[in-house]
Amino acid sequence: MIKIDIKKELFGSKKVMMLDVNLEIKQGEFLALSGVSGSGKTTLLRILAGFEDAKGIISVDDEIWLDAKTTLPAQKRAIGFVFQDYALFNNMSVLQNLLYVKRDETLASHLLSITELSELKDRHPNNLSGGQKQRVALCRAMMNKPKLLLMDEPLSALDSKMRTKLQSEILALHKEFKTTVIMVSHDPSEIYRLASRVVVLNQGLIVNEGKPKDILLKTSGSQKFSFSGELLDIKKVDVIFVAIVAIGQQLVEVVITQDEAKNLNIGDTVELSTKAFTPMIHCTKPAK
Amino acid sequence: MLEALSSLDLTPFALSFKLAGLTTLILFILCLPYAWWLSQTSSKSKPIFEAITALPLVLPPSVLGFYILVILSHNSPIGAFFDEYFGIKLVFNFSGLVVASCFYSLPFMVQPLQNGFASINKNMLEASYIAGKSKTETILRVALPNMKPAVMTAIIVSFAHTVGEFGVVLMLGGSIPGETKVASVAIYEMVEIMDYTNAHIYSAIMLLIIFSVLLSVYIFNQKTNTIGQFR
Numbered sequence: 153m154i155k156i157d158i159k160k161e162l163f164g165s166k167k168v169m170m171l172d173v174n175l176e177i178k179q180g181e182f183l184a185l186s187g188v189s190g191s192g193k194t195t196l197l198r199i200l201a202g203f204e205d206a207k208g209i210i211s212v213d214d215e216i217w218l219d220a221k222t223t224l225p226a227q228k229r230a231i232g233f234v235f236q237d238y239a240l241f242n243n244m245s246v247l248q249n250l251l252y253v254k255r256d257e258t259l260a261s262h263l264l265s266i267t268e269l270s271e272l273k274d275r276h277p278n279n280l281s282g283g284q285k286q287r288v289a290l291c292r293a294m295m296n297k298p299k300l301l302l303m304d305e306p307l308s309a310l311d312s313k314m315r316t317k318l319q320s321e322i323l324a325l326h327k328e329f330k331t332t333v334i335m336v337s338h339d340p341s342e343i344y345r346l347a348s349r350v351v352v353l354n355q356g357l358i359v360n361e362g363k364p365k366d367i368l369l370k371t372s373g374s375q376k377f378s379f380s381g382e383l384l385d386i387k388k389v390d391v392i393f394v395a396i397v398a399i400g401q402q403l404v405e406v407v408i409t410q411d412e413a414k415n416l417n418i419g420d421t422v423e424l425s426t427k428a429f430t431p432m433i434h435c436t437k438p439a440k
Numbered sequence: 441m442l443e444a445l446s447s448l449d450l451t452p453f454a455l456s457f458k459l460a461g462l463t464t465l466i467l468f469i470l471c472l473p474y475a476w477w478l479s480q481t482s483s484k485s486k487p488i489f490e491a492i493t494a495l496p497l498v499l500p501p502s503v504l505g506f507y508i509l510v511i512l513s514h515n516s517p518i519g520a521f522f523d524e525y526f527g528i529k530l531v532f533n534f535s536g537l538v539v540a541s542c543f544y545s546l547p548f549m550v551q552p553l554q555n556g557f558a559s560i561n562k563n564m565l566e567a568s569y570i571a572g573k574s575k576t577e578t579i580l581r582v583a584l585p586n587m588k589p590a591v592m593t594a595i596i597v598s599f600a601h602t603v604g605e606f607g608v609v610l611m612l613g614g615s616i617p618g619e620t621k622v623a624s625v626a627i628y629e630m631v632e633i634m635d636y637t638n639a640h641i642y643s644a645i646m647l648l649i650i651f652s653v654l655l656s657v658y659i660f661n662q663k664t665n666t667i668g669q670f671r
Contacts, residue, residue: 203566226569233570239563243585252581253571289567296571 153179154300154332158199158208158218162192162356171195171206171356179213180330184337184347184364191353193336197302200334201233202226212299232293232331234303238285240277246288247273253295263291266328267321283314287321294325303335307342312401319345340368378425386413397424448641451618452626459534459622460602463541467549467598470542475550476579479557497547501607508540509611532614537622540612541602549598556590557583589661596657600650 154177162169171192177183185193199206202217202225210218217224241249246269250260264270267287277285286306293301306322307315319342326333326346337343343350344364352360352367360367381399386408388394393413395406406424408416416422478489496504512519512530522528530536560583568578584591606624613620615629623646630639 201566201570203569226566227572227574229570231570233567235563235567237561237563239561239567241564241567241582241586243582252568252573292567292571 153177153213155209155211156200158196158206158210160195160199160204160206162195169356173353173356173358175351175358177332177334179332182326182333182335182346182348184335184343184350185353186337186343186350187353187359192356193353194304196353197233197304197334197336200300201231201302202229230296230299232296232298232301234286234289234293234301234306236305236308238277238282238289240285240288240292242277245274245276246280249277249288249292250295253292256295259295259297260291263294263325266324267291281314283310283318286310286318290318290322290325294329294331297329298331301331301333303333305336305338308338315339315342322346340364344368377427377431378423380421380423383416383418383420383422385418386416388413395422397422399424445641448638452621452623452642453645455534455618455620456603456622456624459537459541459605460599462538463545463602464549464595464599466538467542467545468595471546471549471553471594472579475553476557476575476583478550478554493550494547496544501544501605502611504544505540505608505611508543508608512536512539512612531612532616532620534613534619537609537613537620540608541605544605544608545598545602548601549594552590552594552597556587556594559590560586589664592660593657596653600653603646604650 154175156173156175156177158171158173160171162171169192173192173196175183185196187193195204198204199218200210202223205223206218207220208218209216212230215224216222217229241252244252246264247260250263251257261270261273264273267290269284269287269291272280272284277288280288286309290306293303303322307318310318322333323346325331335346337347347364350360350362350364350367351358379399381397381404383395384398384403385396386393387396393408393410395408395413395416397404397406404424478486478493509531510516512522514520514523514529514531519530522530528535530539564582564586565578568582569575573581604624605622606628609620609622610625610628613622613625615621615625621629623642627639627642627646630636630642
């Protein structure tokens with residue numbers, strides 16, 4: 153059981169913001185931390201890791217990591233941290249990166265085989281792809297058998313195919329080691345696949361919390377498709393107007409009226425929605 | 441000419457390199473923690489320390505030499521202390537030269553190391569802390585190996601700069617043969633007594649050595665950059 157009750161003043165670009173988080177996380181839970189950028193997610197992770205100080209209490213099982221009297225340094229907290237930019241030790245091979253944390257060759261080779269990196273163990277990080285680097289970073293974070301694994305947008309720099317592969321590996325590692333995980337993520341599908349609970353931060357406060365299904369499926373039961381996108385262009389075609397909207401990686405053309413065209417500006421964030429009475433669904437790529 | 445070459449007294453060169461080697465070693469050990477602190481701190485006093493560190497770059501060697509002379513002479517508390525407790529006189533002998541050279545070459549050691557430390561990805565250092573490693577172990581096993589060009593530059597340029605030292609040495613050491621008469625001072629004296637043959641030979645040797653040292657640094661840095669191993 154991890155208990156977090158912390159406060160910290162954050163000096164953002166606009167104003168002073170109070171990070172005030174009270175959370176309890178059960179052993180083995182996979183918690184996703186979501187929210188707009190600047191809401192304090194990364195700071196919360198860094199406070200848990202011991203990189204930044206804060207007022208309040210952090211306790212893990214019976215061990216106090218932070219209270220009024222003590223601040224346990226990062227070195228003494230049993231944590232793993234996966235950074236967005238991998239942060240591998242470039243002067244060491246893949247295997248040495250793992251062994252640097254702990255001289256446990258059995259565990260290292262086991263982790264490398266789970267993540268299919270065994271053949272790359274003697275390579276240096278600069279000769280690896282982004283996906284491979286992040287898998288090494290994941291293995292490295294597991295080397296000291298952490299009580300708490302912290303991941304700061306670990307997959308956001310990877311393409312979608314690699315992301316899916318790594319999600320499966322994270323899931324496999326989580327199943328095997330039963331590590332408690334806190335992961336910062338913006339990707340709903342990722343949160344849905346991995347997390348058992350999602351916490352949404354805004355302006356330093358928890359504004360929403362629950363099962364991913366309940367939090368992410370905003371329109372549950374209303375049979376409505378709704379996508380947020382960016383308006384790229386409005387074209388006039390004869391008497392109608394066509395808006396070009398970017399939704400994720402996909403561009404969509406939507407017919408709009410003259411009035412609607414007047415009220416929209418290029419660059420606006422827009423929501424596209426439609427009632428889905430008979431949506432068609434077909435498989436484009438089988439999962440396995 | 442040949443005669444001059446065969447009767448060449450190499451003691452001043454040996455002295456120059458001994459001085460430079462010792463100075464570089466002492467500076468490297470002392471400057472590692474200092475440069476690390478400068479690179480990591482956000483303290484308001486940092487600019488003051490940076491300015492003091494850079495002083496020997498721009499201060500006339502005579503000014504630097506004069507102050508060091510005043511501080512180290514047996515009339516000052518520091519000089520008296522060393523004399524009384526260690527029996528070391530710090531002016532007009534070799535140990536005095538080493539102390540003076542450490543001041544003189546300080547920025548050439550500190551600045552490359554500081555920049556090197558600052559260029560290391562902070563997350564990489566944090567990953568090492570999480571692995572339970574102390575700051576010292578992190579510096580030695582993660583930071584330094586990932587900034588080899590900076591370490592090379594710091595060591596070699598400090599060395600070369602100390603070999604090329606003249607003004608401070610003259611102020612602090614005088615010109616005692618075999619004790620404080622380093623190559624640069626020897627050349628100065630040769631010119632003074634119009635012994636141009638030896639001045640030519642000494643100067644050419646100096647030029648050659650320092651050029652090849654600098655060339656090797658730049659070749660090393662280019663290689664490591666193109667391999668990209670230390671980015």
